[in-house]
Amino acid sequence: MESQDLRMFKCVAEAKSLSKAAEVLGYVQPHISQRIKNLEEELDTKLLIRTNRGVTLTNEGEALFDYAQRILRLMEEAKAEVNPNKFKRSLIIGASQTISAIKIPSLFSSFLKEQQNIEIKIKTDRKQVLQEMLLYGEIDGLFLSGIYNDAQFETVYHYAEKMVLISPLSAERVETGQLTLLINSDVNCIYRNRLLEFSKEHHIHKANIMEFDSLEAILQGVRDGIGMSVVPASVVNSRGDMKSIEYQELSEDVHIDFVVKKGKQRSQSLKKFIHFLGSL
Numbered sequence: 395m396e397s398q399d400l401r402m403f404k405c406v407a408e409a410k411s412l413s414k415a416a417e418v419l420g421y422v423q424p425h426i427s428q429r430i431k432n433l434e435e436e437l438d439t440k441l442l443i444r445t446n447r448g449v450t451l452t453n454e455g456e457a458l459f460d461y462a463q464r465i466l467r468l469m470e471e472a473k474a475e476v477n478p479n480k481f482k483r484s485l486i487i488g489a490s491q492t493i494s495a496i497k498i499p500s501l502f503s504s505f506l507k508e509q510q511n512i513e514i515k516i517k518t519d520r521k522q523v524l525q526e527m528l529l530y531g532e533i534d535g536l537f538l539s540g541i542y543n544d545a546q547f548e549t550v551y552h553y554a555e556k557m558v559l560i561s562p563l564s565a566e567r568v569e570t571g572q573l574t575l576l577i578n579s580d581v582n583c584i585y586r587n588r589l590l591e592f593s594k595e596h597h598i599h600k601a602n603i604m605e606f607d608s609l610e611a612i613l614q615g616v617r618d619g620i621g622m623s624v625v626p627a628s629v630v631n632s633r634g635d636m637k638s639i640e641y642q643e644l645s646e647d648v649h650i651d652f653v654v655k656k657g658k659q660r661s662q663s664l665k666k667f668i669h670f671l672g673s674l
Contacts, residue, residue: 397469399433400462402426403441407459408532411448463531467661474511482513483663488524489516489537491609492578492585493650496628497555498537505670512663521582528655534664535654539584547653551671554647556627557588560639562619573598574621576612579605584648589624592644 406415406426416423434441441455451459473481489498494516502514517524517533525543527533536547561573575593577586593601604621606612612623617638626648630641652671654660660668 395433395436397466399429400466402429403433404459404462404466406430406442406449407451407455407462408530409448410450412444414448460531464659471662478511482511483661484513484515485661485663485667486515486517486533487535487537487667488527488533489518490521490524490578490580490583491518491607492583492626492629493537493539494518495609495626496632497553497626497650501671505667508670509663509666512666520580528653531655531658534661535652535667537650537652539648539650540582542651542653546656548656549651549653550668551652551674553650555650557585557624557644557646557648558627558630558641559589559592559622559624559644560613560616560630560636560641561622562616563638563640574602574604574615576604576606576615576621576623578609578612579607585624585626588644588648589622592624 402415402419402421405418406412409415409418412426412430413423416426419426430442437454437458439454440452441458442449443452470481471483474483487498487502498516502516506512506514517527519527521538521540524533524536524538525547528536529543529546535550575589575598577583577589580586592598601621604615606615609625609629612625613629613633613636615621616623617636619638624644627643630636652668654664654668
């Protein structure tokens with residue numbers, strides 16, 4: 395069993411598709427298919443179930459996928475340990491765009507001052523997608539708010555974030571409900587849901603709703619007078635281009651958890667990051 399075979403298998407398992415894995419790895423699909431077939435013959439078991447929609451893992455495939463992640467991670471750690479001048483340890487963290495706007499980069503900046511041989515990558519997506527990425531080992535940890543799968547994940551750090559309601563300076567439009575509610579397209583976004591709750595509490599029933607995938611687009615929409623939104627207070631406080639808006643701090647905080655997968659062997663870089671968070 396070669397490391398390259400494990401890399402190919404891991405990529406196929408994550409992409410759930412032979413063709414997508416081939417595209418990611420830069421190979422033709424028949425090559426990927428043959429290498430997986432050779433792996434199945436070597437292990438004398440079926441690893442993938444092929445369908446018209448892609449591939450899924452068998453029970454044996456699930457077991458190998460777990461080992462492949464650990465083996466490949468240990469190989470990367472070994473290279474970084476033996477030759478730290480050439481190889482860096484990696485740490486991949488997930489967070490929504492809103493959560494990752496201010497606080498997370500600040501944490502990373504402080505952490506990297508202590509750990510210069512670690513390379514951090516951040517993945518932003520919808521909450522459900524990020525949980526799936528954590529479950530399948532595509533990321534090491536995840537910053538999120540609200541309910542999560544506590545049967546498979548555990549919180550190792552948490553903090554509170556102030557929320558603010560931001561709107562154009564024309565207060566009359568807010569009171570009459572003529573403003574548009576600018577919300578994140580992720581239905582699990584805590585800031586989106588708090589804005590919808592606010593609109594009900596203040597009987598803003600006639601407001602239109604406009605969804606965005608980007609925090610920057612939401613902020614620009616408020617600056618341009620399109621509508622109102624709820625965002626982290628740190629986002630507003632850190633910017634000098636918010637003079638055309640007014641903001642109101644909401645009474646409740648958002649609680650952000652940093653979660654990792656239960657029972658999974660933690661890499662040295664993840665252990666160091668958790669230790670760093672615990673020292674704050």
